[in-house]
Amino acid sequence: MELIAYFKALIDFLTFYNVILMAFSMTIGIIVGALPGLSAVLGIALLTGITYSFDTTTAMIMMTGVYIGAIYGGSFASILINIPGTGSAVATCFDGYPLAKQGKATDAIIAARLASFIGSFIGFICYVIFTPLIIRIALSFTSAEYFWLAIFGVFIIGALNPPDLPIKGWISGLIGLMLSFVGLEDIGAYNRFSFGIPQLTSGIPWVPLMVGFFGVPQIAKFIRDTKEFEMMKQLKKTMNFLRIIKQHIFGIIKWASLGVGIGAIPAVGENIAALVAYGVAKKDSRHPDKFGTGVIEGVMAPEVANNSAVGGAIIPMLTLGIPGSPPTAVLMGALIMRGIRPGPMLAIENPAFIYDMGAWIFWGTIMLLVIGILISRPISQVLKIPPKILAPLIAVICVVGTFSVSSEIFDIQLLIFFGTIGYIMDKYGYSPGPLVLGFVLGPLTDGNFRRTLDLAHGNPLALINRPISFLLFLATMLIILNSFPQFKRVKSHILGKLKRTKHVLQN
């Protein structure tokens, strides 16, 4: 039944308008991803404002296209100029650039394209298989589970992806939660933390916050980190890719599974997936010493993983309302702005949306291959545009895009304010990812927390007395404790003792 619905959505997509729209947004996405300093998050955040007046289908096709395109586009800069276009393409530099230096830039680009295509396709398959399963589980969730799921999401991102200390990630997430509390609250309509500013009564608007924290700091960094680089030329293809894919088929499945799994962990996303897959590919290789000198698996592993993570990251976003990566956090914000609340109820309230999303991922994957081939050579011209020219133009798009949502000057003032705070926070190790995630998850926490306590007449045990809520609570505590070296020491001490006891018992 569900497969028929997916098939119908795939067929329904095929209109001239949709195909052109997907092709256009894919091209934009690839360009955004290819330009060092610009990311998928920025691309989606900008589109949130630009597409606000468009219908939901048009807007979502564009955002999905930009998302998939940007993750793939990052590989171009990694291979041709040794500067990752996006965070998810860092690992692609390790072997992509050495290959380009050997005169095999075209091979590396084809490998990245095929790997991205296969990764996205496996991500789509996993989306089709796992979405209904997770929805079935999530439908049994109560307020307590949602509360812990949101808290778990905030803490895991801080612990897994810290630019400096994990505690800074947690602070970012907690500040995001605090920002989500601004305005009238759900239960008693009390106006919280709005400083008497009438525009804040309905809460902090999404777009200025997202574009402010993700877009504005990137503009400053884009100019600051401009480097002189040598661009490698794309010569003729020298490798037989059918043979390479056949040779590495099990590896590809392994890297893609890792990508989907890591992508599905709340807010971890493509960047980590690519690095982990690269590490695994190196470990599994017969010649790990050659990694970093220009081996094709070193390009394929991160590209398969980061693209499969896209499908993986969308699964928890749609089924649980917990974004799997920073771009999906922005995507989720855009959906909420349009009155679509991701979560298990989506399958009941708007089931067609889940199938449509599957269709957008699928056709986005196909389009990635087609547009990837067409844009492969012209992209090197785009990379030559100086950031000093691009940066002010992007800044204007940020401002106008934000303004277009509400036509309020207050919103763009808020954008610049958040942008400045975001830059300072980012510079000193407080990354914006957890903050935006905290902001997105905030509404899930407050209402569910108080509702659980209210139903249990104030008994705090109600928060952890169900199996899933207890597991989530335990997982959150373990994440927190695991970040302290003292806990790690105690853990290894206990494990050591257990090992010794086992050894004694065996003898």
Added chain:
Amino acid sequence: MDRKTLPDEKMDKPVINEKVKKMRDADIPISILMILGSSWAVYESLRMSHEVYSKGQATLYTVPGLLPFIVSVCILGCSIWILINAIRAGGDLKFLSPSALKRTFSSFKAFIPTIVMGLMWIYVFIFVGRIHFIIATFLFISIFMVAFKATRLIRILLTSALFSLAIVYFFSKVVGTQFPKALFF
């Protein structure tokens, strides 16, 4: 955790690398700001909860400030931890001394983010709403490119003019945006 001790027996103080040292230095003022901010949030959460509770509009566990109180206490605790960690790791406020600041801002690169942010503040808080949006955008792009010597002046003026017109046309015709009216011209 982030401390690297040199294997030199004569050294009695741990030595940390320069990047980490800079981070720990900056942690001190930032954590102090966060301690102040979160203390205010703790006070505000208690005040709003007391206000609603004393009027009998909510029970202790449904007061609007309950979760904000818990979250702000967590931020307060984490900020104190960061402050202590920064001091123990050798962080100090010497980087805020006039001579250190002079050294920091002697290079143009250190100024870049300040210039970018400053120009964006001027664009949004001074230009937009006071002068026509196309002129405001044209001025912003031109000044930005001139400040960073992006290309030749004629190209800068041409790019700025064309882009300003194009973006306003696109947003007003395709997206339907009503741009703010100018106060002066």
